[in-house]
Amino acid sequence: MHRFRFTTFLTSNIDIDKNTLDELLGHCQMRFVNKGDFLVRAGEFCTHSFFVEQGLLRQYSIDKKGKEHIVQFAPENWFVTDRESLFFNQPSSYFIQALENTEVLLVDERFINELAQSNRAFLDFNNKLLHSHIRQLQKRITQLLSATAEERYLDFIRIYPDLLLRVPQILVASYLGITPESLSRVRKELAQKNFRR
Amino acid sequence: MATKSVELVASPREPHFVGDGFRVHNFIPSGYRMDMQRMDPFLMLDYNSKYNFPPARSPKGVGVHPHRGFETVTIAYKGRVAHHDSSGGGGVIGEGDVQWMTAASGVLHKEYHEEEWSRQGGEFQMVQLWVNLPARDKMSTPKYQAIKNETISRYYVADNGGEIEVIAGSYKGVFGAATTFTPIHMYNARLKAGAQADFSFPAHYNTLLLVLEGSVMVNDTEQVPTDHLALMANDGDTFTVQATSDAVVLVLSGEPINEPIAAHGPFVMNSRQELVEAFNDFNQGKFGYLED
Numbered sequence: 001m002h003r004f005r006f007t008t009f010l011t012s013n014i015d016i017d018k019n020t021l022d023e024l025l026g027h028c029q030m031r032f033v034n035k036g037d038f039l040v041r042a043g044e045f046c047t048h049s050f051f052v053e054q055g056l057l058r059q060y061s062i063d064k065k066g067k068e069h070i071v072q073f074a075p076e077n078w079f080v081t082d083r084e085s086l087f088f089n090q091p092s093s094y095f096i097q098a099l100e101n102t103e104v105l106l107v108d109e110r111f112i113n114e115l116a117q118s119n120r121a122f123l124d125f126n127n128k129l130l131h132s133h134i135r136q137l138q139k140r141i142t143q144l145l146s147a148t149a150e151e152r153y154l155d156f157i158r159i160y161p162d163l164l165l166r167v168p169q170i171l172v173a174s175y176l177g178i179t180p181e182s183l184s185r186v187r188k189e190l191a192q193k194n195f196r197r
Numbered sequence: 198m199a200t201k202s203v204e205l206v207a208s209p210r211e212p213h214f215v216g217d218g219f220r221v222h223n224f225i226p227s228g229y230r231m232d233m234q235r236m237d238p239f240l241m242l243d244y245n246s247k248y249n250f251p252p253a254r255s256p257k258g259v260g261v262h263p264h265r266g267f268e269t270v271t272i273a274y275k276g277r278v279a280h281h282d283s284s285g286g287g288g289v290i291g292e293g294d295v296q297w298m299t300a301a302s303g304v305l306h307k308e309y310h311e312e313e314w315s316r317q318g319g320e321f322q323m324v325q326l327w328v329n330l331p332a333r334d335k336m337s338t339p340k341y342q343a344i345k346n347e348t349i350s351r352y353y354v355a356d357n358g359g360e361i362e363v364i365a366g367s368y369k370g371v372f373g374a375a376t377t378f379t380p381i382h383m384y385n386a387r388l389k390a391g392a393q394a395d396f397s398f399p400a401h402y403n404t405l406l407l408v409l410e411g412s413v414m415v416n417d418t419e420q421v422p423t424d425h426l427a428l429m430a431n432d433g434d435t436f437t438v439q440a441t442s443d444a445v446v447l448v449l450s451g452e453p454i455n456e457p458i459a460a461h462g463p464f465v466m467n468s469r470q471e472l473v474e475a476f477n478d479f480n481q482g483k484f485g486y487l488e489d
Contacts, residue, residue, distance in 0.1 A: 157477075157480035157481070161473070161476045161477065161480065162461070162462065162476050164479070164480060165262070165263075165462050165463065165476075165479070169489075184488075187482060187486060188482075188486045189482075190481055190482035191283075191482030191483075191484075191485050191486035192482070192486070193482065194481050194482040194483045195283070195482055195483060195484070195485040195486070196483070
């Protein structure tokens, strides 16, 4: 168990003293989650932000008809959490599940708060992360309302370059809000355009 | 001539499934000391030891996946595998056959138990090996060498001691059926109990033996049982293999390519940038399309 990626993630983005960081990391906990296991289930309270050191998580909801909808994938170096549950103290509407054996850092709110108070650069960095997360969500809303299946797919491979080889296509289709058949068609058409032999 | 000694005898590790059709012990690169650098030019060796698959109407196997930058070599000992690829190629690898696929610039393929075999089920035993390509050939045009058992040349061991099938390279003047990009020797030594064969490869070639049937004694000192792998040291050139019972041994030896290795999933290139390109090209359909 290590937290190499998280440490690098912070030290490469802000000026922070190694000892201060180690002390604050005492508030965080590493956990190993087996493929298929859950960090959060709908109805439970989500108490942490999750940072993926190694492996892959997904956040999804299940509608009344029992259909799954993937909101986010979180491979290495990604955060995932249910903000409504964590910050507004509501039972979660989401499941957060490991799609591979995953090493995850459970980031405690105390870590964020104490670091934000003592380190101005971290506060700015954290704000930047939040803004880019919101920007990403806005784009995703627009896309789900108006983009073609091909546009959604092209954006997906830009954001997640190696996921097609890590998750079944049915999950990719669920994330894109299209049918698996549409995803196949898009990939086939792209191949017809780009395949040269 | 100095004796090439045994560096280690590796027992098969806990098996895992590749797709649902291959139950394999990985020997290279994840265990022992046999990483990609040590075993250069051999990047990966998965061994499906004898395993009984029950009859199945829908064939088990591995769905569509890409490769770039190296060659995959499938050696069938028991059972039959059917494969299809994105350029429209396909075929069946039967018992004793070898498929040498040069993925090079990129292939999408899938591998399943052959339909008729799958319906009957039975004992299944295979080796899949990944052989690296030198930088200059990594982006060359993909190709196949489908090597049927009856076309493989044999060296006959004295006193009815069995035979050495020469798949690639050469053995005592008998030349292998496969062409390779860098010097590689690959044999199936089928030795009768008590028979002995000697082998000679340059000391710096990385060399290993995998025992598929029976057991053998190497250099009169090291016993290598069934399903075990002997890694040979780089300290000499010649060694002997004596069958202590009727044995089948895969003998592999290759000249190291000695270039940087950047590997991720099904792509093996020389730099991180080339890996990123491989993912991009795959995502954009440049490897073609194949129905699952």
